[in-house]
Amino acid sequence: MSSNMTQPIDLRELDLFAFCRKGSSATGQVAVRDLPRILAETAAQAPASAPDEVFTYTAAGSAHEEATEPGAPMAQRLFLELAVNGQVWLDCQRCLAAYAEPVATSMRFEVFSSEEAADAAPMDDDALDAIAGSKRFSLLELIEDEVLLALPTAPKHAVCPTVHESLVTGADGEVEPEAAPEEEEKRPSPFAALAGLKTRH
Template sequence: MSSHMTESIDLRELDLFAFCRKGGSAAGEVAVRDLPRILAETAAQAPASAADEVFAYTATGFSREEASEPGAPVAQRLFLDLSINGHVWLNCQRCLEVYAEPVATSMRFEVFASDAAADSAPMDDDEIDAIVGSKRFSLLELIEDEVLLALPAAPKHSVCPEVHESLVTGADGEVEPEAAPEEEEKRPSPFAALAGLKTRH
């Protein structure tokens, strides 16, 4: 059974150091309307209810007592696990229609007391990112940061309902034909080249 007790926290002003030291845990929802940078990314043709939709989050803090090297004093390292689930309404770049891009992201952060400490820390684990904590830390901004990082550079449906006519027609309005299969077959196969090398004995 987990030792973490879910608590109510102030997302805009959280003592992140205390939260991590005591092994705090929180879960809740954040409305899109409270995330201005996400609103800015939201498609203009998104449903009217888009700003009222929410991201569900869980945040868990914990600490570890570790020595930086044998014989060195034991230091306390603070960590924060953050998971976010929801979606953002974006414009598909292939069919130009609005669609809901799912967001499901989880990240572990090591919490430092200053920028200098974070910059000098040997971050040898790609699964852990460094953040600078404070006694008035905005978890809301961190949630917004992680949602933005999770968004695709080129938003697209996994399968478009239809392709927009501006993307498939030529200058004369005629639909451009797709590449014929035989044209693709003319491309040299890397396996054929390998076979050729093997026969040159």
């Protein structure tokens, strides 16, 4: 039986076990300024309003009864679904200008009673992760974790508005193009050439 929560939940101290058992759900917003690790990733040249921008989250808990063995009592499994949307201002590694990287992530977690149980749980499904629950669970930290995991390892504009001077080569102002993966694959390997010489003797 589900119970949609109309009152704001305490993101820093949530009884995650009760939240999942009741089939509760919640939607809200979190400001970037309340996420210190996201602030640390934010570009220095980001707009002054960047800390006041928000992430929208949706959290939904559920509980499922499953038989572990024939004749054994039913075991309850708890799950949490979390979706987060927003943006983070990052430094483009190509032009070094700040840009807004969109974030849209969703994940499903199985909630365990302890860290040891979560670590020992076999997770064969990439769409399912294991977390340790608590009666004072920080959903805020989990939201921050998911945003960090969604950030690119090499942030770049899709199309840079300007070209940084460090990328300009020659007096004509030409920009040295990045080698396409297909072109790199077509380049002959020096080791292949050596192997060819050896076969001729």
